[in-house]
Amino acid sequence: MNRQTDDLLKAELERLTQMNAGYLGYPLARDFSFDALAPFLNLQINNVGDPFTPSSLTIDTKEREIEVLHFFSKMLRASIENTWGYVTNGGSEGNLYGLYLAREAYPNGMVYYSESTHYSVKKNLHLLNIPNIVIRSLDNGEIDYRDLDRTVKLRRHRPAIFFMNVGTTMTEAIDQLDKIKAIITKYALKDYYIHVDGALAGIMAPFYKEKPKFDFQDGIDSISISGHKFIGSPIPCGIVLCKKEHSDRIAKSISYVKTKDTTITGSRNGLSPLIIWYALKKLGVSGLRQRYESSKELAEYTLTQLTLIGYDAWKNKNAITIVLKKPSDLICKKYQLAVQDDIAHIICMPGIEKSQIDALIDDLKETVFEKPPLVEDFNAMMVEF
Numbered sequence: 046m047n048r049q050t051d052d053l054l055k056a057e058l059e060r061l062t063q064m065n066a067g068y069l070g071y072p073l074a075r076d077f078s079f080d081a082l083a084p085f086l087n088l089q090i091n092n093v094g095d096p097f098t099p100s101s102l103t104i105d106t107k108e109r110e111i112e113v114l115h116f117f118s119k120m121l122r123a124s125i126e127n128t129w130g131y132v133t134n135g136g137s138e139g140n141l142y143g144l145y146l147a148r149e150a151y152p153n154g155m156v157y158y159s160e161s162t163h164y165s166v167k168k169n170l171h172l173l174n175i176p177n178i179v180i181r182s183l184d185n186g187e188i189d190y191r192d193l194d195r196t197v198k199l200r201r202h203r204p205a206i207f208f209m210n211v212g213t214t215m216t217e218a219i220d221q222l223d224k225i226k227a228i229i230t231k232y233a234l235k236d237y238y239i240h241v242d243g244a245l246a247g248i249m250a251p252f253y254k255e256k257p258k259f260d261f262q263d264g265i266d267s268i269s270i271s272g273h274k275f276i277g278s279p280i281p282c283g284i285v286l287c288k289k290e291h292s293d294r295i296a297k298s299i300s301y302v303k304t305k306d307t308t309i310t311g312s313r314n315g316l317s318p319l320i321i322w323y324a325l326k327k328l329g330v331s332g333l334r335q336r337y338e339s340s341k342e343l344a345e346y347t348l349t350q351l352t353l354i355g356y357d358a359w360k361n362k363n364a365i366t367i368v369l370k371k372p373s374d375l376i377c378k379k380y381q382l383a384v385q386d387d388i389a390h391i392i393c394m395p396g397i398e399k400s401q402i403d404a405l406i407d408d409l410k411e412t413v414f415e416k417p418p419l420v421e422d423f424n425a426m427m428v429e430f
């Protein structure tokens with residue numbers, strides 16, 4: 046029995062190691078070693094309740110969690126005193142939390158979000174029972190501001206909750222805060238809430254040459270970012286940050302654990318704050334910036350190669366995601382490409398090698414029958430939004 050367990054464990058490790066080396070379609074960085082954290086697997090760690098309130102159960106990593114939150118607060122230009130947050134189980138939980146705070150601020154609010162929004166948001170809205178309207182998307186995945194304008198106009202008497210994407214799942218599109226704010230001003234909305242879903246791009250966008258507006262100084266109320274995507278935590282996790290006035294509205298004190306019940310779950314993973322903290326400490330801001338630059342370079346290389354073989358592909362400006370015509374099922378399976386309808390995408394995450402892109406291009410080359418374009422035509426074919 047024991048032998049069988051050991052064999053199965055070994056086989057699982059081998060399978061996962063092989064699968065880890067191969068995916069090109071999912072936003073999970075795999076360039077960083079977390080070996081140093083292995084001893085923590087043999088310990089009970091539990092960050093129960095509020096990260097800023099010590100619990101009677103002190104087997105936690107809350108001090109590290111607070112450092113992580115301060116790091117993101119700084120990056121997202123939030124005031125440390127007026128900002129609250131916690132390390133979540135992933136981007137979806139952070140979005141659920143942001144929408145929960147929005148509902149508590151405006152129980153009569155209407156949520157507006159684009160059709161390119163991650164599938165989990167619809168479910169979260171259902172769980173929270175918040176009225177909501179899906180807005181059309183532009184071709185590049187951004188929200189259609191005209192449709193948003195028309196839809197808000199008809200409901201200007203209601204508080205508005207804007208669910209804004211900073212990096213949509215399929216095309217890594219960024220909704221423009223200025224255009225959303227222009228609608229707020231146009232209809233003189235006094236009661237509104239802006240939540241940002243920055244699952245992947247929330248940590249990369251501060252490094253763009255022209256930084257998009259999406260942080261606390263730009264006027265948002267809350268943001269969710271995943272920890273297993275760009276940072277590369279081997280365990281799904283994330284962070285949520287919000288203005289403190291919103292979390293104060295929902296805080297309740299719990300005598301059983303002597304901490305505040307501000308988080309979605311009670312017991313919380315204490316390993317993931319440590320994982321994020323370790324990566325942030327080791328990489329620092331310059332390491333994160335460098336990783337983004339390398340990913341962007343690889344994305345540009347990938348798009349060039351696809352264009353040169355005449356394969357239908359494009360990408361949003363600054364994005365590390367390349368959108369392409371859906372390849373054959375065999376190729377999608379081989380490279381673990383994410384597919385939606387007739388498109389697929391490649392995400393050039395840290396850890397992906399140029400040679401893997403070249404191998405994919407070689408496979409795709411065989412499926413292209415049209416004459417490849419001339420090299421000079423390449424620039425004209427780049428789709429930049």
Ligand SMILES: Cc1ncc(COP(=O)(O)O)c(C=O)c1O
Pocket residue numbers: 134135136137138163165212213214242244245271272281282283
């Ligand atoms: C834009 C966006 N939001 C939210 C999520 C959900 O994040 P998580 O998988 O961390 O729960 C994803 C995941 O791919 C995403 O792409």
